[in-house]
Amino acid sequence: MSRLGELIAETCPTGVVYKPLGDLCTVFNGFAFKSKSFNSDGVGLPIIRIRDVNTGFSDTFYSGEYDEKWIVENGDILIGMDGDFRANRWKHGRGLLNQRVCRLQDFSHEVIADFIYYQVQDELDRIHASITGSTVKHLSSRELQRSRVPVPPLVVQREIVRILDTFTELEAELEAELEARRKQYEYYLRTLLLEPDGRTSMKLGDLGPVSMCKRIMKAQTSPEGDIPFYKIGTFGGEPNAYIPEELFREYRDKYSYPKTGDVLISAAGTIGKAIPFDGEPAYFQDSNIVWIDNDESVVTNPYLRNWFKVITWATDGGTIRRLYNENIRRATIMVPPIEEQRSIAATLDMFETLTSDLSVGLPAELAARRKQYEFYRDRLLSFEELS
Template sequence: MRVKKMNSQVPQGYQQTEAGVIPDDWEVVKMADIASFFKGKGISKKDISDDGIECIRYGELYTKYDEKIQNIASKTNLPIDQLFLSKKNDILIPASGETAIDLATASCVLKDNVALGGDINIIRSMQNGIYLSYYLNTVARNRIAKLAQGVSVIHLYSSHLKTLSISLPSKPEQQKIADILTIWDKVIEKQSALITQKQQLKNGLMQQLFSQQVRFKADGSDFPDWKEEKLGEIGKISMCKRILKKETNETKGVPFYKIGTFGKKTNAFISKELYEQYVEKYSFPKKGDILISAAGTIGRIVIYDGNPGYFQDSNIVWIDNNEDVILNSFLAYCYTRVNWQTENTTIPRLYNNILREVKIPLPLKLEQAKIANLLTLADDEISKLEQELNALKSQKKGLMQKLLTGQIRVTIN
């Protein structure tokens, strides 16, 4: 492929269009001019079966599929006359969702006779469906989102999609672009599968270690049998001092993590003065302490890294344990194996009295260290593979943008 450098001005050989700057030999068309539009027919959750006709429900477009749909996850036994069946190359876009940008999600079905559920916009075209799917998900995504309407539930109608202007290269160039991006997808899928395999191996190793099927030795001798202790006997359940809403702001200061931003990027801050005052006077985690979510998704853990940050009281707690008894590195892996129990309330919550009763295995400290070190090696390997996966996705995203706008041109044999 050959590359043309793009300047702030429209370069020679390119044209400014309503679909953006594109090569002179590409055309701009309305979706209504190149496609027919249909709507799927309702397939409810209770209509899913173990056998029957392969089917796609609109929610699966968010959770199971990307630009191409080859392997179908669900089946239905509904009568065929109650179904809308796909044709190979159909493009599917959700017709309703929680946000406009979520609706801008296109997938190309690569099989005939797949039943397509309700709330799915179906675009049927003689153009390359895989190319169009990539294009709609990338170059046109924000423009599609602007077409959606609604407040609590957002809707995207075929009448909106018909008005969308897109750029089209020749069919051979569409195919070549689709082929290149498909190769990248296969590399990404292979990397994802490798990560899944490594995670399964690590989980199996953890099971063997914690069930004591596999034991370490100390200078050739067996370690003694493990004890079992309640968390309340290992250390004190602690939490930060309560922060009032009026004491927070959205722009500057020390990060304040609420349960919704626990382990993520925060959207709230407190003053440095308040932070230093509360750290000095009240409970505060030490570097390496294991923070636990006691509300929302129960039992999520974050290892406190020692950087300035404050944590929502009662919703985020930790055990103030003595590392001469139990290492934090070992305790973190223990937490991942706990089946956390909650009070039977409207909102699930992990109360202190329940947390105190949770039982934790307690080998000698040296064996704890050996177990934690081995599992950390496995986690480090997985983390490296995940970083490589993210780099592949980032590289594909950049390449996709350039290919689909003609900044990089492909050679057609």
Template sequence: MSENEKKVPKRRFKEFENAEEWEQFKLEDLCSIVTKQTGFDYSATIKPSLQAEVSDTTYPFIQNKDFSGMNINLDTDFFIPKDIAEKFPKILLDKPAILISISGKIGNVGFYRLDNKAFIGGAVGICKLLDASDGVLIVYELSSDIGQLHFSSLTKASSHANITVEDIRKLPIKIPKSVKEKELIGMFFSSLDNLITLHQRKLEKMKVLKKAYLTDMFPVEGEHKPKLRFAGFTDDWEQYKLGDLGEVVMNRRIFKEQTSDEGDVPFYKIGTFGSEPDAFISRKLFEEYKLKYPYPEKGDILISASGSIGRTVEYMGKDEYFQDSNIVWLKHDNRIINSFLKQFYSIVKWSGLEGSTIKRLYNKNILDTPILLPKPEEQKKIGQFFIELDNLITPHQRKLEKLQNIKKAYLNEMFI
């Protein structure tokens, strides 16, 4: 009999390794489930300029984007006047409840356990707990890969994916019989979440700091000097178009039949750009194409021309190949320094794309984009400054990703 059939997780706290099996329920056995209430006019929501101005007369309006796990955002985009909200008690929360997104990001799960009252949006299933102590475990179980697979299997094949309240009622939930085991699991994941939140905040602060420096160290529109400069630089920056400085180039086209799932040289498509490759080309083809056709030099800044338009990756000199037309770079002269160009790309407004519904960055968009340039010496100073700042940000990003992966692994081992 498998561990799943025995209703025992792969990993348990030592004192419970030989303890009794977990109990299986349907979600409806553990809570009463409701969603939006008939008769409520959602145009009654208001968007205040400041939450403080309305906090005494309104409740926060919680939508499916406002919760994730243990985190609930009460500083939301919309609020509900109290006199209107109190006419709909089913969706006005003041006790612990599980929140489940039933439209949009299906399966996003949160735990509402605050004393403050909040009004819940229509795309959210509300599970009012019969026993509040079950809430933490239910959230973590539904957030695990197994829990998310249940949501995936329920998603309707339609242009607007959604699940129903009836679907939610039947979700399988397995929880320990022992109150102490419940508490230990909840404490363990709460501690892990607190650590993740700490690193998220540190990372966000560093990103905000970088954004502030980018704003001050590049000229605002209509100006030719930045607000903040290194000592010794006073000249106006010169106006160009990127097309004045170089041309857009790309690797030679690689056809699907020339790739394989394994091989010598990674081939990055737009979907794997900046992450892990899922295709490879032969060493022979790579060496031939690298010699005959355009290929980036170390330090060149590669640009995504579709998908997440304008995303950049610095080419570090490894043996790699990139999808033509979707991944491009500017082959330029020595008037521009790559470390400066990389930061410019992070704040650029591409020509012809403002207010456009176009989902592609064409060569013309890149070449017609205006850029203000200081002398190369100042570019080097600016580029080096942001390299050092990025070197402070990167460890926080990696630590956060590591903790998130650890949490995911534990979720999958400590729940059934």
């Protein structure tokens, strides 16, 4: 930062000139490509729409004819002109500039393109905040062209770009590390479980009955109480309903109740979500939270829990997807010998722990880096305007 301070003191100590963005580059609008030529088969070039500016990636392709001027290349600065007004540097190869996405091009000799990239987001945020009374906000090319941005000397621009690029590169490295760990875990999950050699194929219904707790009526619950009652919306989280301990003991002793280690499954909402029962006193909503009362001499609970992550459930329609007992009973898994099950489960649990630790630690570090980046960006891009 001291180097930048020295450069500013040497070259623009009293401020800099502000100019309309339209004087520094061209705002080039995308084209209304015909959706009948869109496809998801990889035929043609990716079509870059507003949502793709935000994600930096498009999986929709255009197979029709086009003019070369609509082609987007790596490094092009794109802006989504509806919604949040985000700027992004394109990094996913050649694509086509769709309508309501613009590209900044033909930059003046007074500016570096990457400096404008960093600078323009502040202007986009200002314009976005100034638009009221609209559910979805829209940006016009004219308004963008009229936006005024500072034009410090090129040597100052280069130093600012260098500093901000360092932050964005570090963020990209952290995101890539997290994604690599997730992919590694998914690879081992599928490789270790789906390998058929020397294994028996069994239906879940052959491992044991699908079990559930006794139905609890709403009138039997309260927002506070003795025993947490987990419904589908609170499964795996914090309970918001409780039942009396006397009722819990009666139902636990009279009706089906999970054993410690049994794998509880969500049959509605996020279907197939699997959580081992820790044995702490709790009750679970019937039909929506179930378990297989399996014989652990045939299939261990840790092995079964991992299988629930890769099973493709055959569900029965409706607005709310759900698993019925028959869906669960029909599902098939591969069953190796018990010792192999234990080895596979231990390996996958180790990878899951590593991935979970990264999933907690890296996002926190990313959030800290983003705050640091935004702090420095705001400082680096603010200049006194020459009168």
